[in-house]
Amino acid sequence: MQEISYENSSNDTKAGVLENESLIEQFVQELCQNGAVVLDDRSGFFSDEEWAALETFGLLSGLPYETVDVGDAGEPNKVEVGRLMTDVEQPLVVNESISKKMLKIICAPSRLKFMENLLGISPLSVRRAQINKMHAGSFIGRHVDQDSNPDYEVSIVLQFGRAFDGGEFIIQLPDGSQNVIVPTFRSITITRCDFAHEVRPVLAGTRTSLVYFVSRHAGLNRRYLSEAAVGSSASTMA
Ligand SMILES: O=C(O)CCC(=O)C(=O)O
Numbered sequence: 618m619q620e621i622s623y624e625n626s627s628n629d630t631k632a633g634v635l636e637n638e639s640l641i642e643q644f645v646q647e648l649c650q651n652g653a654v655v656l657d658d659r660s661g662f663f664s665d666e667e668w669a670a671l672e673t674f675g676l677l678s679g680l681p682y683e684t685v686d687v688g689d690a691g692e693p694n695k696v697e698v699g700r701l702m703t704d705v706e707q708p709l710v711v712n713e714s715i716s717k718k719m720l721k722i723i724c725a726p727s728r729l730k731f732m733e734n735l736l737g738i739s740p741l742s743v744r745r746a747q748i749n750k751m752h753a754g755s756f757i758g759r760h761v762d763q764d765s766n767p768d769y770e771v772s773i774v775l776q777f778g779r780a781f782d783g784g785e786f787i788i789q790l791p792d793g794s795q796n797v798i799v800p801t802f803r804s805i806t807i808t809r810c811d812f813a814h815e816v817r818p819v820l821a822g823t824r825t826s827l828v829y830f831v832s833r834h835a836g837l838n839r840r841y842l843s844e845a846a847v848g849s850s851a852s853t854m855a
């Protein structure tokens with residue numbers, strides 16, 4: 618992976634990724650070749666206050682967590698999930714009193730605009746958002762996010778975990794090689810939703826990430842629609 622310099626070379630001010638369009642080309646290349654772009658906490662994608670607010674709302678304000686053993690693409694999992702927005706039939710904000718405040722931060726126009734510039738798609742919207750809390754022994758099996766929804770373009774994974782071992786994010790690349798990402802505190806990993814990936818078992822500490830998925834399609838989940846069609850033709854045949 619290339620080292621990213623976030624400074625805007627044209628005027629040498631610390632503009633951060635949201636204002637520095639000259640970085641977009643480099644990110645597009647990374648996303649194509651390596652399946653992901655990793656930004657660190659110097660990127661300016663969120664301010665310190667926004668990071669702190671996301672962490673407080675997500676971890677300290679009573680968001681309910683459920684244990685998930687099977688992911689919705691059928692993969693084996695061991696992870697605790699706190700839901701902000703689900704996307705079974707269509708996008709639905711849940712746990713509203715907490716999630717609305719968090720979604721306001723992650724869906725801010727400047728951030729969606731950055732994603733639109735990166736993907737060359739406009740408008741984009743967030744369809745699903747959740748926190749994955751992983752302790753020693755937790756893992757997320759290999760899956761393709763588009764099996765949950767064929768319209769997901771990329772996921773954005775914010776890392777809140779300060780100290781943990783294991784928990785590498787591994788992407789399978791089309792040439793058979795792997796991109797092994799070791800998320801660090803306040804890193805932001807933007808990943809393609811059409812490449813298989815997994816989270817290796819956490820060995821020690823707590824790995825907590827906020828994950829959200831963006832799409833150009835804001836309507837019904839087309840996975841649900843095609844499954845419903847299969848289900849109804851099956852019942853007609855039965
Ligand atoms: O928590 C993570 O690092 C990403 C997990 C993931 O791949 C997913 O939720 O689809």
Ligand SMILES: [Fe+2]
Nearest residue numbers: 760762772814
């Ligand atoms: Fe995923």
